[in-house]
Amino acid sequence: MSDVTESSRLELLEERLNRVEDELAITRLIASYGPFVDGGDAEAVAGMWTEDGVYDVDEGHMAGRSQLAAMVRSRAHQGWIAGGCAHFLGPAHVTLHGDTAVAVCHSLMVINNGGEFGQDAAFGVRRATAHHFELVRAEEGWRVARRTSRVLDGRPEAPALLVRGVTGQPA
Amino acid sequence: MSDVTESSRLELLEERLNRVEDELAITRLIASYGPFVDGGDAEAVAGMWTEDGVYDVDEGHMAGRSQLAAMVRSRAHQGWIAGGCAHFLGPAHVTLHGDTAVAVCHSLMVINNGGEFGQDAAFGVRRATAHHFELVRAEEGWRVARRTSRVLDGRPEAPALLVRGVTGQPA
Amino acid sequence: MSDVTESSRLELLEERLNRVEDELAITRLIASYGPFVDGGDAEAVAGMWTEDGVYDVDEGHMAGRSQLAAMVRSRAHQGWIAGGCAHFLGPAHVTLHGDTAVAVCHSLMVINNGGEFGQDAAFGVRRATAHHFELVRAEEGWRVARRTSRVLDGRPEAPALLVRGVTGQPA
Numbered sequence: 001m002s003d004v005t006e007s008s009r010l011e012l013l014e015e016r017l018n019r020v021e022d023e024l025a026i027t028r029l030i031a032s033y034g035p036f037v038d039g040g041d042a043e044a045v046a047g048m049w050t051e052d053g054v055y056d057v058d059e060g061h062m063a064g065r066s067q068l069a070a071m072v073r074s075r076a077h078q079g080w081i082a083g084g085c086a087h088f089l090g091p092a093h094v095t096l097h098g099d100t101a102v103a104v105c106h107s108l109m110v111i112n113n114g115g116e117f118g119q120d121a122a123f124g125v126r127r128a129t130a131h132h133f134e135l136v137r138a139e140e141g142w143r144v145a146r147r148t149s150r151v152l153d154g155r156p157e158a159p160a161l162l163v164r165g166v167t168g169q170p171a
Numbered sequence: 172m173s174d175v176t177e178s179s180r181l182e183l184l185e186e187r188l189n190r191v192e193d194e195l196a197i198t199r200l201i202a203s204y205g206p207f208v209d210g211g212d213a214e215a216v217a218g219m220w221t222e223d224g225v226y227d228v229d230e231g232h233m234a235g236r237s238q239l240a241a242m243v244r245s246r247a248h249q250g251w252i253a254g255g256c257a258h259f260l261g262p263a264h265v266t267l268h269g270d271t272a273v274a275v276c277h278s279l280m281v282i283n284n285g286g287e288f289g290q291d292a293a294f295g296v297r298r299a300t301a302h303h304f305e306l307v308r309a310e311e312g313w314r315v316a317r318r319t320s321r322v323l324d325g326r327p328e329a330p331a332l333l334v335r336g337v338t339g340q341p342a
Numbered sequence: 343m344s345d346v347t348e349s350s351r352l353e354l355l356e357e358r359l360n361r362v363e364d365e366l367a368i369t370r371l372i373a374s375y376g377p378f379v380d381g382g383d384a385e386a387v388a389g390m391w392t393e394d395g396v397y398d399v400d401e402g403h404m405a406g407r408s409q410l411a412a413m414v415r416s417r418a419h420q421g422w423i424a425g426g427c428a429h430f431l432g433p434a435h436v437t438l439h440g441d442t443a444v445a446v447c448h449s450l451m452v453i454n455n456g457g458e459f460g461q462d463a464a465f466g467v468r469r470a471t472a473h474h475f476e477l478v479r480a481e482e483g484w485r486v487a488r489r490t491s492r493v494l495d496g497r498p499e500a501p502a503l504l505v506r507g508v509t510g511q512p513a
Binding site: 006009010013016017020023090091092093094104105106108124125126127128130151152153154155158159160162163165166167 | 184202205207295
Binding site: 177180181184187188191194261262263264265275276277279295296297298299301322323324325326329330331333334336337338 | 348349352355356359362363366369370373374376377378380381382383386423424425426427428430431432433434450452454464465466467
């Protein structure tokens with residue numbers, strides 16, 4: 001009897017800990033985007049997505065890892081890095097649905113305006129963006145199946161994306 | 172004897188996991204503020220607080236969920252959303268005190284300056300703010316009992332609020 | 343037999359929970375930097391590091407807690423606080439290596455430009471910075487042994503630091 005109880009307590013602990021680890025794995029995955037993309041590691045950025053993962057952003061639409069890696073290697077992106085750039089993502093809010101999940105966060109793309117270092121406001125905010133992530137549990141861990149990103153410039157899709165993300169709904 | 176030991180190990184695990192889940196629940200709650208408020212979901216913003224919860228910010232004082240929802244529905248707030256706006260909160264630092272907790276974070280309120288999209292520095296930082304949260308465990312989960320927010324413009328309350336928050340003291 | 347199984351399940355749970363708690367302790371430590379430094383708490387900032395911990399930043403090199411505390415008490419830093427300042431760190435990505443760990447995040451140093459409060463863009467971004475943390479488990483908890491920080495103004499060390507941080511390598 002006591003063994004049954006202890007076994008069921010163990011099982012419950014395992015389930016709860018699974019959820020905690022899933023949430024932390026997803027926040028860690030999303031927290032790796034900024035360092036990888038500002039560090040120019042094209043393969044690592046692409047590897048955050050599933051093989052056929054999609055990154056649907058107002059400035060472009062990428063499908064599959066080779067298009068994601070090409071974005072990082074593009075002249076435009078390399079120019080941001082060479083000039084000084086931070087893709088600064090906020091803390092992700094995660095909703096778990098078993099083997100899939102939805103996450104949401106804001107980001108700021110901050111760029112060096114080329115002013116002399118040490119002068120006030122040498123950096124500027126190019127974009128504030130809403131990000132919605134649909135994630136799947138893959139063999140190698142959690143991966144992004146679809147990321148939908150819209151600039152917060154007043155277009156109605158961006159606020160709508162934030163609400164769908166934080167309530168765990170698909171984009 | 173071994174059963175006793177295993178039972179006490181189970182108990183300790185349960186207590187530790189409770190604390191981890193509390194901390195994650197609070198960081199998730201705070202991470203939902205930006206998406207809900209920039210998404211214009213007045214009921215969801217208000218629902219983050221207890222029924223009679225307080226939001227004491229230098230620009231206004233709200234008490235109770237109806238005043239919180241009214242802030243989100245106000246012409247001023249709807250204007251921020253329509254123009255393009257990010258309430259970008261940083262990672263919350265949480266101190267648990269059993270059924271109450273204190274959390275602290277910075278935020279940046281970033282707004283679209285109306286410049287043409289794609290031009291450098293189309294967005295500006297309207298406010299950098301210190302936020303102090305006093306939270307309580309309610310039946311429906313953790314809720315904000317009092318949030319105290321002061322702009323970091325040199326007024327001494329704002330730095331003091333950060334230190335009280337990160338050391339787990341009331342505002 | 344069942345006892346052996348339950349004991350090994352307990353052991354595995356304990357190991358997994360240890361890792362979760364380590365990760366949360368480190369993210370909490372890093373999330374305390376902004377509130378302590380913007381709050382001017384020199385002893386608390388210094389106490390985040392080991393006794394002989396190093397903070398190697400492009401604007402200066404500090405070794406040991408007394409130099410760290412002196413930075414917070416310096417005329418320059420006190421001037422930032424008096425004028426209005428946010429050291430806004432993003433969510434840290436943590437890689438655990440037993441009793442040591444590596445973490446990485448971006449930060450924005452946002453300052454009040456002295457414009458009248460309520461006017462648009464009263465604040466500016468002085469720096470966007472890459473931060474790499476090497477941490478050790480001390481008796482009193484996790485502490486920073488070495489923090490290496492470089493401004494993201496195009497100098498190649500800064501992107502390199504982000505990649506080394508997110509892949510768990512030393513600076």
